[in-house]
Amino acid sequence: MELGLSLGETMADAGRDLVLGLGMGAGARRDEEAEPGRRELEFGAGRCGRPSPEPAVRLTLLPALGLPWPPPSGATRHLEASTRGFDVNRAPSMSAAGAAAEDDDEQDDAGAAGAGASSSPNNSAGSFPTDFSAHGQAGPRGGGGSGADRAGSRASDEDDGGSARKKLRLSKEQSAFLEESFKEHATLNPKQKLALAKQLNLRPRQVEVWFQNRRARTKLKQTEVDCEYLKRCCETLTEENRRLQKELAELRALKTVHPFYMHLPATTLSMCPSCERVASSSAPAPAAAAPAQAASSSPAPAGGGIAAAPPEQRPSSFSALFSSPLSRPLAAQPQPQAPASS
DNA sequence: TGGAGTCTCCAAGTTACGTCA
DNA sequence: GCTGACGTAACTTGGAGACTC
Numbered sequence: 001m002e003l004g005l006s007l008g009e010t011m012a013d014a015g016r017d018l019v020l021g022l023g024m025g026a027g028a029r030r031d032e033e034a035e036p037g038r039r040e041l042e043f044g045a046g047r048c049g050r051p052s053p054e055p056a057v058r059l060t061l062l063p064a065l066g067l068p069w070p071p072p073s074g075a076t077r078h079l080e081a082s083t084r085g086f087d088v089n090r091a092p093s094m095s096a097a098g099a100a101a102e103d104d105d106e107q108d109d110a111g112a113a114g115a116g117a118s119s120s121p122n123n124s125a126g127s128f129p130t131d132f133s134a135h136g137q138a139g140p141r142g143g144g145g146s147g148a149d150r151a152g153s154r155a156s157d158e159d160d161g162g163s164a165r166k167k168l169r170l171s172k173e174q175s176a177f178l179e180e181s182f183k184e185h186a187t188l189n190p191k192q193k194l195a196l197a198k199q200l201n202l203r204p205r206q207v208e209v210w211f212q213n214r215r216a217r218t219k220l221k222q223t224e225v226d227c228e229y230l231k232r233c234c235e236t237l238t239e240e241n242r243r244l245q246k247e248l249a250e251l252r253a254l255k256t257v258h259p260f261y262m263h264l265p266a267t268t269l270s271m272c273p274s275c276e277r278v279a280s281s282s283a284p285a286p287a288a289a290a291p292a293q294a295a296s297s298s299p300a301p302a303g304g305g306i307a308a309a310p311p312e313q314r315p316s317s318f319s320a321l322f323s324s325p326l327s328r329p330l331a332a333q334p335q336p337q338a339p340a341s342s
Numbered sequence: 343t344g345g346a347g348t349c350t351c352c353a354a355g356t357t358a359c360g361t362c363a
Numbered sequence: 364g365c366t367g368a369c370g371t372a373a374c375t376t377g378g379a380g381a382c383t384c
Contacts, residue, residue: 167359
């Protein structure tokens with residue numbers, strides 16, 4: 001569902017720090033995946049440039065937090081230091097030592113899973129349990145875990161102690177960092193995902209899910225913005241239509257008061273009786289032509305009354321009509337297209 | 343070279359948990 | 364303390380591209 005509206009500046013025009021890009025399937029992803037060494041990643045044999053069905057979706061969101069991407073090691077350290085203490089996402093089995101050993105685990109995750117380096121994806125010395133290695137971390141073709149990919153997170157939850165699906169909230173620092181990353185890349189390649197997960201002390205699957213949800217939220221917000229815009233457009237058009245209807249009524253009243261104007265050519269006023277649209281057809285309308293013909297064919301009043309205006313006087317009548325303060329030329333207004341067949 | 347199978351990713355929709363008024 | 368609304372993490376499903384055989 002794409003509204004296809006462009007409400008702001010284009011992606012090319014907008015600053016990267018303020019405008020988010022979504023639906024950048026082909027181009028952006030190609031750029032990301034054109035990174036050297038990308039295919040050396042174990043799951044690098046992936047997609048490239050799948051055409052996204054969506055045009056760019058833009059939304060101006062949070063102001064820049066000033067965190068660079070990739071963040072400098074100092075910032076990373078700070079962030080890690082600030083998050084490690086209260087990381088709710090750590091598996092219960094993960095001790096402090098496990099946290100310290102996490103980097104190793106991440107590396108295993110990144111590089112060795114495809115080769116089956118860790119004998120058991122679950123042991124990992126107190127690191128992230130099953131799903132960490134089960135989620136796409138298994139080698140692309142050699143992982144063999146048919147369906148293990150999908151079941152990974154749930155397996156992790158089950159490892160957490162039986163309760164299915166524990167919802168774990170990210171810390172503010174983690175969310176802010178993810179936001180910053182999202183501003184840079186609305187989509188992640190595996191390398192970026194792993195780096196983020198490592199820096200934020202999250203599972204890659206969590207980073208992936210966060211980005212998916214973030215894209216969905218962005219799209220939803222953009223849809224709301226588009227909806228508001230269309231609503232305003234609709235109101236404007238409704239008001240314009242109301243004004244035109246009123247003007248039309250005034251013109252009709254003018255015609256009634258001054259039947260003289262009934263002889264106006266059909267090009268000036270030709271309204272579809274069904275839809276009440278004003279058409280700008282040069283063909284004489286039958287309804288207007290008949291009285292005009294009758295008036296012109298009728299004999300002149302014997303008493304020297306005011307005769308119907310001869311055809312050569314019509315232009316003056318025309319100009320008199322449109323010089324009336326009650327109306328202004330329809331041609332100066334945006335006119336709806338007369339229906340082709342009505 | 344074309345097709346089947348597999349893997350991975352993503353969007354869309356849904357579920358369920360945590361927070362807050 | 365209970366409850367409903369809301370935000371959002373996590374999950375499911377289906378589609379599509381890339382790769383291998």
